Amino acid sequence: MSVVIEIKRYQKDYQEAVLNLILNIQQDEYGIAITKEDQPDLFKIEAFYQNGNGNFWVALHDGEVVGTISLVDIGNQQVALRKMFVKKTYRGKDYGTASHLLQTALEWARERNITGIYLGTVPEFLAAHRFYEKNGFEQIDRTELPENFPVVKVDKLFYQYTF
Incomplete structure (x- = not known):
């Protein structure tokens, strides 16, 4: 029996589930000292993410939010x-x-002729580093980030994906 994971564009009714998922992983699983107040974007996802070439998606299993990007x-x-x-x-x-x-985000970017995807992450997310590298991201120095890249204070490692 295979499990079906559905990827959907974020809607307001996912707000609480998204917040709970992200905070649980950050705080409880990885012990990162970051609060919901440190992430005001999570309270205005549509305005912050879903404009221009941006977007926000959730992964669902039987209606439960099990992932975000x-x-x-x-x-x-x-x-x-x-x-x-x-x-x-x-x-x-x-x-x-x-x-x-990730494939949903990459496809979205390709359709919009995006030339580069950049990300910041924390040293503790070792499996994430391997995942990004396996999927074509290359680690770069912070000085190589685009001028408009929104650096988050906890991020210490940076990656880029170029098309």
Whole structure:
């Protein structure tokens, strides 16, 4: 029996589930000192993410939000990949949740002729680093980020994907 993971564009009724998923992973699973107040974008997802070349998606299993990914339009046909989180039990090849989310974002970017996707992450997310590298992202120095890239204070490692 295969599990069906559905990727949908974010809608307001996913707000609480998205917030809970992200905070649980950040705080409880990885012990990162970041609060919901440090992430005001999570309270205005439509305005912050869903404009220009940006968007925000959720991964659903039987109606439950089990993953998120977003792209922020930073101008010059470039986007920042943000808020890629997958609930622990839905990680790995059995579910393919992260791959489905990333492929959705990459397809969206290709359709809009995006030239580069940039992201920041924390050193603790080792599996995420391997995932990004396996999917064509290359680690870069912070000085190589586009001028308009929104650096988050906890991010210490940076990656780029070029088309």
